Amino acid sequence: MRAAVFTSFGGPEVMQVMEVPDPHAGPGQIRVRVKAAGVQHYDCAIRGGWTPSYGVTVNFPQIPGNEFAGVIDEVGAGVTGFSIGSEVLGFAILNCYAEYVVVGADQIVEKPKTMTWEEAGGLTGNGQGASIALTAIGVKPGDTVFINGAAGSLGSIAVQLAKASGAKKVIGTASETNHDFIRSLGAIPVTYEQGLADRLRKIAPEGIDCAFDTAGGEGLHAAVELIADKKRICTFFAYDLIEELGLRVVRGERSAARLAELVDLHTQGKLRLHIRQIFPLDRAGDAHRAIESRHGRGKIVLKID
Structure with missing residues (x-):
């Protein structure tokens, strides 16, 4: 072959x-x-x-x-x-x-017949990764969730899974060219760069409950500044900063059961790749x-x- x-x-x-x-x-x-x-x-x-x-x-x-x-x-x-x-x-x-x-x-x-071959071929890794991360930080109905790096495959799936879990508000960092894309997923876009923590405070004056980081940098540091419970912050990018920032290493097992849940969300129209x-x-x-x-x-x- x-x-x-x-x-x-x-x-x-x-x-x-x-x-x-x-x-x-x-x-x-x-x-x-x-x-x-x-x-x-x-x-x-x-x-x-x-x-x-x-x-x-x-x-x-x-x-x-x-x-x-x-x-x-x-x-x-x-x-x-x-x-x-x-x-x-x-x-x-x-x-x-x-x-x-x-x-x-x-x-x-x-x-499912409703899923293209390309979607099916690309869902498993980032889909299950996002599911593992959001389970670890305990996203629940009514939460305000911050996704750092929301336009990439992992981040964009995480946005949708947070919405499907009942999050009240999802905020995602992305470059300005991707802001319309972030809005189409049901999230509020915000640019990277310095001063991000202050911009997040304005968007979510009620506070941010949990965060998933896929990009590191200013976004991860803002999450650590704004979220009191460090167990509700997960990074799949800045592994070298986990100990310094007082975070925990998040691991999880991929499984057919977890994958089937993602496929079901796709079939319901709640998840797209x-x-x-x-x-x-x-x-x-x-x-x-x-x-x-x-x-x-x-x-x-x-x-x-």
Whole structure:
């Protein structure tokens, strides 16, 4: 099969397409012919040489990618509830930038007809990440929620999940060119830059209850200044500042149950995924350059088939 791989650690230029052996489904597994695979900062970090603390092993040539959507074409022994031809979306840790991926049957859910392949391929990682973060900070009905970096894929999903959880007011930082987009998600946009804490006080004189940071900088420091309970602040960006700012490390498990909840919200019209750009498989390096620029709104996806 064709796959986008890296054979050494480095920048986006180390990404290349090559032929690698086809994987096959074992007991309890399914094989998916991939239609689309999302691109995440996680993928870029592993390509650059970062090793997660939970035991990811990189073997060259390594296929990155941790979210996908496609059609099941092989079912292993003991799998129930799925069959060849089922359209699904799912998650892995690696190996999704390829024509085929093999995962456990507990790592997929059915793709609704209302969801495009690109949306399905890009929902799993940032969708579950935002869900984990908002669960950790305890977003509840009536809350005023601050999302720092609200225009990106992770932030824009977090805005929508906060609204779906009953938040009274959601405020999101973004560059001015993305303010209309933020409003379309149901949030109040605010620019970055110094003095952000004072601007937030004016927008939310009643106070801010909790915050999710995806961009660091002035936004994270404003959240720490304005929110008394540090357990209600989560960053998925400024990990190097967590101890200094008195925050906690937030971790959570991706699961088919969590993914199914996101799919249900999409079906109800309460969650949408804005696709920023679609790249073919042989331009995976360009996709990495685009996401590492940290500019633009929404999700970057690879179209595999």
